[in-house]
Structure formats: C-alpha cells, structure tokens
Amino acid sequence: MSADGSRTPACDEAVRARIAAARLWAAHRAPYLASAVFALNPVILEPALDGDSGEPVADPGFRAFPADTRWNLYVEPGTALATPVEEVGWWMLHQVGHLVRGHAARSPVRPEPGHEVGHAAGAVRDEEAHRWNQAADAEINDDLEAEDLRGPAGVVSPAELALPANRTAEEYVPMLDVLVQAMGRGGRALTEAIDCGSAVDGQERAYEESGSGEGLTRLDRELLERSIAAGIQDRISARSEVPSGWRRWAGERLRPSVDWRARLGATIRRGVSTVAGQVDFSYRRPSRRAAAYTGIVPPSMARAVPDTVLVIDTSGSVTDDVLNRLLAEVTGIIEGVAGPDRRLRAFCCDVRPHPVQAVRRAGDIELTGGGGTDMRAGITAATALRPRPDLVIVLTDGETPWPGQRPAAHVVVCLIGDAGHAPGWASAVRVPADPPRRVPVKGES
CATH class of the missing domain: 3.40.50 (Rossmann fold)
Known part of the structure; x- marks a missing residue:
C-alpha cells in the first residue's frame, strides 16, 4: 500500500489476477454460464486497512462480492486476496444467477425515500429485503449444488435446510419465514447476514457510486441473456447436463411473449x-x-x-x-x-x-x-x-x-x-x- 493508504498498482494487479483466475475456474465448472461470468465488470474498491500494519484486511460485508444491476462486481481488495480462488469463482456464479434471473426486478421490496442500505454485515437491514435475499440465494444455490458446487459456510442451502428442490425465490420466502420462526424460538439464526448487493433487490448501496457509468446497457443485457438461454438450449439438445432451474429459465426466456x-x-x-x-x-x-x-x-x-x-x-x-x-x-x-x-x-x-x-x-x-x-x-x-x-x-x-x-x-x-x-x-x-x-x-x- 502507499503511504497515504490508497491502493498501489501492485495491489490492483494482485486483485485482478485473483479475479481472472476465478473467472476461468467458474467458466470451467459451469460452461453454459461462461459468457455471463466474463461479462461481469470488476470494480475495485478502496481497501479496508489494518490499523497497525496498514495492510489490506478482509471486510466481511463484501464476502459475497456484491453486484449491481449493471453487472458491476464490487471487489474489496482485502477480501479478494484473503478468499480462495475457488470461492471467488463460486460467488461469481452466484451473482450471475441473481442477475440473469432478474431477482432485482422480481423483488417485492421497494426502496424508501432517504433510506440507504448499508454494506456491512452487521448493518440493520429491512427484514423483508433480507428474507428476499435469502430466498433468491436458495433458488440459485440449489442449482449450484446440483453441479456439486457447494457454497461457502453460512450461505442458504435448500438441501441442508430440508427444503424442497427446484423452487423459485417467491416459493422459498414463506418456507424460510416458517424456519426462521421455529429456529428463533430455539435462539438460533437461520444463516449468516450476507448481502449480495442491488443485483438481488434493486436497492442501491452507497459503494455503488464507484461503478456509476460503467457496466452493461439494457440492450447489452438483453442480448447476453438471449445468448445464454440459447446456449443452454443447445446443451439440452446435445443431452448435456444442465441444472433444472437453468433449464426452466432458458425455456421461459426464449418462449415468445404474446399479449x-x-x-x-x-x-x-x-x-x-x-x-x-x-x-x-x-x-x-x-x-x-x-x-x-x-x-x-x-x-x-x-x-x-x-x-x-x-x-x-x-x-x-x-x-x-x-x-x-x-x-x-x-x-x-x-x-x-x-x-x-x-x-x-x-x-x-x-x-x-x-x-x-x-x-x-x-x-x-x-x-x-x-x-x-x-x-x-x-x-x-x-x-x-x-x-x-x-x-x-x-x-x-x-x-x-x-x-x-x-x-x-x-x-x-x-x-x-x-x-x-x-x-x-x-x-x-x-x-x-x-x-x-x-x-x-x-x-x-
């Protein structure tokens, strides 16, 4: 790091190398999502620094590598350097799931005037927004588990929670409500507080100003989604394995919409x-x-x-x-x-x-x-x-x-x-x- 605590070229280079390696890992493990993984635009944030050494330290609020609806992936240097490549790649696939499946547009949560969502894991978040994040995570992680891609500790797992497979986020919300009430009576939490960014609920975070003006346009996103859906359909036609949630999404995405x-x-x-x-x-x-x-x-x-x-x-x-x-x-x-x-x-x-x-x-x-x-x-x-x-x-x-x-x-x-x-x-x-x-x-x- 530089004397004033700002990022150095060497730090940025190390972070970008970690992101590049994670991209390749994710594209190899889920080739039908490779184009989406490479479409993510990494935005490197200012790092959290150790008070004594001045070196970057991991910020738990960014452990999910949050994304926004413009396909910007927000990378906190200390978190990126402390996270194994495979885990960074898993979070890339996870964020692609939020983006491609339109969780922000489907979210029942709407931002209130003057309300800003914090990025720290301990920040007080709207309970409805938090539950939607968990339900959307369950929809995505179910398909990642079908590819034998187990998530990091603390993420929502339908299999581990004994929830039915192949459900949508809208279906998982009431199931999670019941589990939260049951576990709350025993003094336990369902999962850790993980924030995936505005890609999941459409509510902008303060740090997203760093990526303003960058990312994909609406037309770019439309063309990318159609390309992904067509690729999934090609794999299905070739009898290659594709998780059922992605099969369903591709079929709905390519089905003509008639008034x-x-x-x-x-x-x-x-x-x-x-x-x-x-x-x-x-x-x-x-x-x-x-x-x-x-x-x-x-x-x-x-x-x-x-x-x-x-x-x-x-x-x-x-x-x-x-x-x-x-x-x-x-x-x-x-x-x-x-x-x-x-x-x-x-x-x-x-x-x-x-x-x-x-x-x-x-x-x-x-x-x-x-x-x-x-x-x-x-x-x-x-x-x-x-x-x-x-x-x-x-x-x-x-x-x-x-x-x-x-x-x-x-x-x-x-x-x-x-x-x-x-x-x-x-x-x-x-x-x-x-x-x-x-x-x-x-x-x-």
Whole structure:
C-alpha cells in the first residue's frame, strides 16, 4: 500500500489476477454460464486497512462480492486476496444467477425515500429485503449444488435446510419465514447476514457510486441473456447436463411473449368473421343494378351479424374478479366487431346451466352458481337456443369434461390460468388468472 493508504498498482494487479483466475475456474465448472461470468465488470474498491500494519484486511460485508444491476462486481481488495480462488469463482456464479434471473426486478421490496442500505454485515437491514435475499440465494444455490458446487459456510442451502428442490425465490420466502420462526424460538439464526448487493433487490448501496457509468446497457443485457438461454438450449439438445432451474429459465426466456388480449381479440374476430362469411340471399335490400338491366328484382347478398352466446364457468375454482375482467374484455371485442348495443345471450354454468340472460354489457351479467364444473351442459344448452347461435365463447379454467364431438356452432374457449385444457375442435386462448397490477403513471391517483 502507499503511504497515504490508497491502493498501489501492485495491489490492483494482485486483485485482478485473483479475479481472472476465478473467472476461468467458474467458466470451467459451469460452461453454459461462461459468457455471463466474463461479462461481469470488476470494480475495485478502496481497501479496508489494518490499523497497525496498514495492510489490506478482509471486510466481511463484501464476502459475497456484491453486484449491481449493471453487472458491476464490487471487489474489496482485502477480501479478494484473503478468499480462495475457488470461492471467488463460486460467488461469481452466484451473482450471475441473481442477475440473469432478474431477482432485482422480481423483488417485492421497494426502496424508501432517504433510506440507504448499508454494506456491512452487521448493518440493520429491512427484514423483508433480507428474507428476499435469502430466498433468491436458495433458488440459485440449489442449482449450484446440483453441479456439486457447494457454497461457502453460512450461505442458504435448500438441501441442508430440508427444503424442497427446484423452487423459485417467491416459493422459498414463506418456507424460510416458517424456519426462521421455529429456529428463533430455539435462539438460533437461520444463516449468516450476507448481502449480495442491488443485483438481488434493486436497492442501491452507497459503494455503488464507484461503478456509476460503467457496466452493461439494457440492450447489452438483453442480448447476453438471449445468448445464454440459447446456449443452454443447445446443451439440452446435445443431452448435456444442465441444472433444472437453468433449464426452466432458458425455456421461459426464449418462449415468445404474446399479449393475451391481442391474441384473444384476434381469435374472437376470426370466429366472428368465419360465421359472418356465411352469406345468404335477402329481399330486404334488393339489387337495384340488376333490376335496371333486366326489369326483374332479384335478391341481394346479405351478411348477417353473428349471434354470439357466452358460456361462463361459475364453479368454485374461478373467482368473480377474474370473470368480470374477462367479460369486460370479451364484450368489448364483440362490440367492436358487431357494433354497439349488440344484445348478447349468456349462460352461467357449473354442473348445470343456469337461466339464460340477455345483456348489452358485461356489467349486466349476474354471476350465479358455484358448484362443480361441466361445460358440456353449458355448450349443449347454448346450441339448443333458438335462434341457434353462430358463435359460442366459453370462459373457463379448463378443469372440465368437454363434448366428444364438435358442436354445430363455432366455439372459442378462453382458458383461465395455466391448468386445464381445451378440446381439439375449439379455438383456444390461454389468459392469466392473476395479471400483474398496472403501475400508475406519475401524476395519476
């Protein structure tokens, strides 16, 4: 160190050599994450110094080599030089897990105005933020353990805590709450207080000013994540071993994201246009052009507005809030296609159809029922109506038996949630049961 206690070139060189060796170790042990490991940007901090010798000493607050959301890895010299290369490499893989899996964006914790998160292990941290850090650690460390990469002492281990494997951070939070309460009654702590930085919860730390302006841009991160996911999929195709958590992440990352509202609207409009294309002759608007030449008044071609019936699953497994939201979407789409004030017929159905309702708006539908589920009864009742409907739209979670044969009317099924299924003869759209809340724009109440 220099006389004034600042870093010397030799100290920096030793630290960078340790980081370089750790990168190679991590890339070798988890090759599907090699590009992510080499994308980390080390930011060397001012060291903590021994009061007598003036030499760098390890700072426990930086034992996890914390990272921020711009992929900066904050390295405290004394900690880096005192930590074995293999352990530094393990923490690199750990931080990559936080970054790639978007734990900061998924965090339920939001920073409070004027609140600064300390970096020391003994600093008082918000309990919710600390629990989220532990749960996110459990999600990552589970996959590292699957590669036989055991973490340092004091880190959360799902296997050692007898927690189920292959769960997400959101699932681990309540499990850890129960364990903390049980262990607290015995006077023990669950794990050590380890802070992984803003990469895990999105709350900026004071030391992150050292890396301001550095790191990856949003586009860089997007391209990097896609490259990692594609590489994992290639390894899976080649039958190479990849932990299940990374398999799941890669599949979700590469799956096209389709706006369910746009898809629902397109499916209903396609169903409406299909039945509306069935034209017929009509004398209500004679063909004047043909009459001018022949003196005979022939009928014109008329396209009727399709008659639509809604069949609504009101069994106990589908909540009224979800149904009301979907009904507003569906009736809005139909109004846009068939015109305003178009009267619709609707059935509520659990194990049997309830009386038909003639409505103009979604708010006019009275949701009745609440028993089991059998959409066969609802579809049969809908197609037995007179006049017979051209289009039947079914709102259900799909946990129901279906008719064995295609009904006379065209059927569109709105599947609520991830479970259940639709019959092969129907047009189907899967919609979320619990969509994310809309964040108000600044200035809105």
